[in-house]
Amino acid sequence: MKRLLLLAPLFLLIVSCGEMDSDVELLQTFPYTVIDSMGNTIEFTEAPQRIVAYDAGAVETLFAIDEGERIIATHSFVTYPPEVEQIPKVGDAFNLNIEKVIDLKPDLVYVFSETFVPQLTNAGLKVLYIKTVDHNFRSTTDMIEMWGQITGNIDSANKLSKSFDEQISRIESKIGVVESKSQFSILQDVGQFWVPGADTLMGEVFNLLNVINIAEDVSGYGQISPELIISRDPDILITADANMWFSDIRFANISAVKTGKVYKLPSDKLSVAGPRFVDGIEELAILIYPELFD
């Protein structure tokens, strides 16, 4: 015992002579604990090497902080970054193939819904469940920082989350000059008049961009009548099928149609609450305020 204690300072010395920066941070990282959405404490004593990341946002975040090689499986709706094509899929966004997950022997399974937690836990797997559907998009930075802690790559994560926040502030400051009386009204139709209300990620984005969501009184996503769309007369329409709006005589008198402001989102960035979400916000901001983003 005595010998060990004597050796200890020497060991530290050697360590500090080496790659001092990263190792010192490693010491600060672990153990790291997360409280999951069921109130359980999940402790990490080292970075997991084999992660089943059953969530598009988590996959994008891990790749963005350069820890993507830890992912051993995800679900089939995840399409970004292109590297995920090589990653095995264990089901789609609603059906997790638990047997396959167990067979992969992961040291962490990350899920966004409670459904599969008991089965995974019973199988002896380490499960981290974060109910991201309740999040607003600003929580994206918390998630980035959490993944930084879990993988021990705090540096990259902090940089990424800082740039996310900065980009949002930049957008906000550009839009800050828009006066409230000249606000645009907006509606997103995801198909068959299903629209996001105020308490959705899109609703929050509209709020940030200083536009009025004409479906603000819808809770979550809901189907509304074309009558309401015509009478509430949005200045801007976000849709996958702009043609439908331009060719349908019911909508000929809507401001958005008359002024040609019926837009298709240029990418899928706003459909995943991950690091690219802020780029999606900026894309939408450019569509709404082209003159402010030259």
Next chain:
Amino acid sequence: MNYPWKRLILFLIIVLIVVIFSLGIGSVKIHPMDVLGILISKLFYLDVAWEWSDTMEIILWEVRLPRVLLALFVGASLTVAGSIYQGLFRNPLADPYLIGAAAGAVLGATIAMLVLSLSSMVDLLSISFFAFTGSLITVLAAYLIARSSGGIQTYPLILSGIALGSFAAAISTLIMIRSDPDLRPILSWTLGSFAGARWTHVVIVSVVFCAVLPFGLVYARILNLFQLNEEHAKQLGVNVERSKILMIVVATLVTATAVSFTGLIGFVGLIAPHTVRLLWGPDYRVLIPMATIIGGGFLVLADLAARTLFLPNDLPVGILTALCGVPFFLYLIRQRNF
């Protein structure tokens, strides 16, 4: 026999009033005078003394009126189909939804939508045709399975209809899930809705309905004979097999056309004919026209509730018909010893 013309006309007028009344109510308020003015100017090309905004005119003429009329004709279609099925199969529980016709139609329409868009009239007609084919296959299969189990009794037909309907619905769902994400909104078809109603739909559904209704009226006499005894009908010179096939085809055609634009709306074809039966007896010559009028009016009211109860949300009307229809169905099962 004393044909109850007065009663028929009275109910026709009541349903007309229901239609006009429900045109005045919706997620957007339109003044009753404006409703009247728009209808007069659009229908009769007359100028009226007061004015309204273009927005009101579009909402009433392009959104609300086609929706109300589609509900009316779909309700009437499902009722005439239900009445014919009930008489033909001598099965008081034969509703287009319960014998699998509706689910078969949705499967056919889903397959059609894999290859077609929804824009042109030709596409819409092809969807109806696919729906009809799917529906006919399901109904015939249910009928043959029930017959092979020993005569057309009440429960075998309903059981095989429900089973085949579930099977068709499962395949439709599978196709939607495995296909391009753009088909997924059709999932809401499992509980039908009139939210997407257009004039083109109204035209197709009403034309098919108007073509099928006379068959129902002409064959009402034969349906009456069937209720007593098929042999008896044969002796009176009725070609039983040919009549049966023709009636299956027309009832299925009118079901499939209605369902292919709205999705599954259950129990309408059960509620209306039975209400008439309970009130005025089982004579098909009275039952078919009377039930058709009541079924149309009922679905207009059900859709009025669907589009106004939980504003701003638009509910699938199939929820409401099931909520009304299932207790009615259970009542029927308990009341009579089928």
